[in-house]
Amino acid sequence: MRTVRDEDGTVYVLLRESSDASLVRDPATGETAHLPNASLEPVSGESPLSVAATAVPEPVRAVLTAVHDEVTLGLLVELVDRERVSARELLEAVDLCESDLHGALSEFRAAGLIEEATVDGRRGYAVTELARQGIGTIRDDDPHDDS
Structure with missing residues (x-):
């Protein structure tokens, strides 16, 4: 497999190549198509x-x-449900040692899922919209679902 781009700039995964055409998959839709080799160019640096x-x-x-x-x-879900929580309250609430909690929170910060915040005058964390959307999609939260 290789990454290719067509003349319009659409990126595809190249599945198979013949002398005249290539079988490509559109990652956005999963659909495959045969495109002329002349219309495709390799994309370097993209796995x-x-x-x-x-x-x-x-x-x-x-x-x-x-x-x-x-x-x-579960920690991320808990953070999303709480929206904002002080570090002390979080440490008391979860069954993780301080170093494991700190490591997980560092991963979440690096991924843009939480940010440091002041909660009730103490150092704490607030979830970002990215975390809300990600967990919401996984949960299949539908704001239009009244059931």
Whole structure:
């Protein structure tokens, strides 16, 4: 597999190449098509697997790459549900040692899922819109669903 771009700038994953045409997959839709080789050019520096991952909405990708197990996923869900929490309150509420909690929070900050905040005059954390959207999509939260 390789990453290619057509004349319009659309990026594809190249699946198979023949003398005249190539079978490509659009990562956004998953659809395959045969395109003339002359209309395609290689894209350097972009892994075809990373390009394929763009089929997943960016907020969900951020969550998936920041959480490593059910415990860290649960921590992020808890943070999203609380919106804002002081570091002390969070340490008392969860069953993680301080270093594991700090490591997970650092991963979340690096992924743009949380940010440092002052909560009740103490150092704490607030979730970002990226985290809300990512967890909301995973939960399948539908603001229009009245059930």
